[in-house]
Amino acid sequence: MENVSIIAVLGFIIFLLFLFFAGFLLTVKTTKKLGNVLLASFLIVTALDISVFFYTQFIRLPLSVEMFRMKLGNLKDPLLFLYVLSVIYTNFKLRKIHLLHTVHWLVSLLILIPNFFLVDTALQEQFITNYDELPEGVFLNVIGNLVSLGYFIATLYYVLRYRKLLLENYTNETIFKNYNWLKQLLILLFIGQVLTILKGQVRDISGSVELTEIFRIIVLSFGVFFIFWLFLKALHSPKLFGGVDVHLQTSKEVEKETITNPSEITMLKEYMEQNEPYLDPTLTIRNLAAQMQMPMRDVSVLINQNLNQHFFDFINQYRIEKAKKLLTDTQQPKLTVLEILYQVGFNSKSSFNTAFKKYTGKTPTQYRKSVG
Numbered sequence: 001m002e003n004v005s006i007i008a009v010l011g012f013i014i015f016l017l018f019l020f021f022a023g024f025l026l027t028v029k030t031t032k033k034l035g036n037v038l039l040a041s042f043l044i045v046t047a048l049d050i051s052v053f054f055y056t057q058f059i060r061l062p063l064s065v066e067m068f069r070m071k072l073g074n075l076k077d078p079l080l081f082l083y084v085l086s087v088i089y090t091n092f093k094l095r096k097i098h099l100l101h102t103v104h105w106l107v108s109l110l111i112l113i114p115n116f117f118l119v120d121t122a123l124q125e126q127f128i129t130n131y132d133e134l135p136e137g138v139f140l141n142v143i144g145n146l147v148s149l150g151y152f153i154a155t156l157y158y159v160l161r162y163r164k165l166l167l168e169n170y171t172n173e174t175i176f177k178n179y180n181w182l183k184q185l186l187i188l189l190f191i192g193q194v195l196t197i198l199k200g201q202v203r204d205i206s207g208s209v210e211l212t213e214i215f216r217i218i219v220l221s222f223g224v225f226f227i228f229w230l231f232l233k234a235l236h237s238p239k240l241f242g243g244v245d246v247h248l249q250t251s252k253e254v255e256k257e258t259i260t261n262p263s264e265i266t267m268l269k270e271y272m273e274q275n276e277p278y279l280d281p282t283l284t285i286r287n288l289a290a291q292m293q294m295p296m297r298d299v300s301v302l303i304n305q306n307l308n309q310h311f312f313d314f315i316n317q318y319r320i321e322k323a324k325k326l327l328t329d330t331q332q333p334k335l336t337v338l339e340i341l342y343q344v345g346f347n348s349k350s351s352f353n354t355a356f357k358k359y360t361g362k363t364p365t366q367y368r369k370s371v372g
Contacts, residue, residue, distance in 0.1 A: 007053050007054075007213065007216050007217060008053060008054040008057055009054075010053070010217065010220035010221060011051065011053030012053075012054045013224060014050050014227060015047045015050055017227040018043045018046060018047035018227060019044065019047050021227060021230055021234075022039075022041075022047070023040075025037070025039055025043075032086070032087075034093070034094065035083060038079055038082050038083035038086055041075075041079050042076060042080050042083060045072050045073065045075050045076050045079065048069055049069075049070075049072070049073045049076070050220075050223065052069075052070075053216070063121060063125065064116075064124070066128075067117070067124075067128070068109070071108050071112075072105070074104050074105040074144065075102070075105050077147065077151035078101035078105075080151070080155065080189070081101070081155050084155050084159065084182060084186075087178055087181070088162045088178070088182070104147050108143075108144075111139070111140060112136060112140075115127060115136060116136075152190075155186065159182050159183065159186065162178075162179055162182070163176075165248055167310035167312040167313070168250060168285065168304045168311050168312070169248065169284055169285045170284050170285075171278070171281075171282075171283050171316065172281060172282055172283075172284075172347065173347060173348070173351045181233070188226055188229065189226075191222065192219070192223065192226060195215070195218060195222055196219055198215060199212065199216060199218075199219055202215050203215075249297075252305070264302055265302060267292075268292070268299070271292055272318055275291070276318075276322070278315045278322070279319075279343070279344060279345045280345060281345045281346065281347050283315060283345070285299055285300055285311045315345070316355045317359060319345045319355070320344075320356055320359045322343075322344045323340050323341070323344045324360070324367065326340045326344070327340060327364060327367060327368045328368065328371050337349070337352075337365060340364070352364070
């Protein structure tokens with residue numbers, strides 16, 4: 001009874017916090033309204049899913065309503081997937097085709113109509129009790145797992161593709177804030193999903209009520225941690241940075257459409273050395289292409305494929321070479337490391353030190369001493 005009480009309290013706390021944070025997302029003023037609506041919807045559906053841990057001890061809903069609440073969980077994966085897309089792409093919009101993401105949920109309800117929604121209460125009670133052994137339950141469980149796996153793979157693909165787009169098109173590390181946010185969010189959600197699966201396996205294999213309750217407490221405790229993490233993220237980063245254009249392609253996706261002239265590589269390197277565009281901390285591959293009066297896709301393939309470097313690393317390499325010269329320049333007053341990092345196009349000491357050590361094996365201070 002004590003464990004049941006803990007579960008009910010934890011479930012109630014998570015339910016309230018999820019709804020509170022969803023309300024915050026729906027009311028806060030932001031330019032990324034669609035993303036907030038999708039994340040809020042995901043939190044609301046998750047809150048309704050978790051509510052079973054406490055409300056069943058006090059009220060008994062009609063079984064049709066209870067089944068409908070259970071099947072709402074099928075919308076969690078699509079909502080999370082669409083939210084990820086809204087974070088990645090600045091111009092992402094919901095279109096009619098996105099209604100396809102409700103198919104799994106609608107099909108699940110349709111399958112249950114004949115033998116559940118259209119029968120009396122006694123048969124509904126029997127249906128829910130034996131749900132996992134019935135043909136409908138077995139089929140929906142298998143399909144549900146496959147659909148969840150599909151959404152996980154699709155989400156992972158788009159997040160990894162997003163990282164590649166950032167590396168191939170930008171040099172300002174602040175643009176990676178979205179990617180880091182998504183990476184952390186997906187890792188935590190994956191951990192929560194693994195704990196939920198383990199809880200189900202313990203329940204089905206061991207049959208131990210006590211052990212199952214312990215795992216429920218672990219899952220719900222993780223849920224409390226997760227929502228507080230969301231609150232801290234919201235306080236630390238009140239607004240997310242912009243994503244990328246939905247039509248932006250990776251260099252491999254455009255490589256087959258672009259023919260590279262070997263002389264263009266020489267021209268690119270000469271332009272970098274003579275004009276030093278890398279000194280601009282906000283430099284993007286679009287800016288560089290405009291300066292060189294070349295199509296952006298040509299510059300992208302030139303750097304990311306022919307030179308076999310991400311644009312991010314290509315530009316940083318020039319910045320580090322410039323920094324090395326400034327660190328050892330005896331013809332002018334000795335500059336501090338902080339002054340140098342800003343001069344060569346970096347925005348923070350941590351990113352400068354990381355990049356410098358990557359290319360030289362030493363920190364800027366160590367390098368200055370070694371050649372001094």
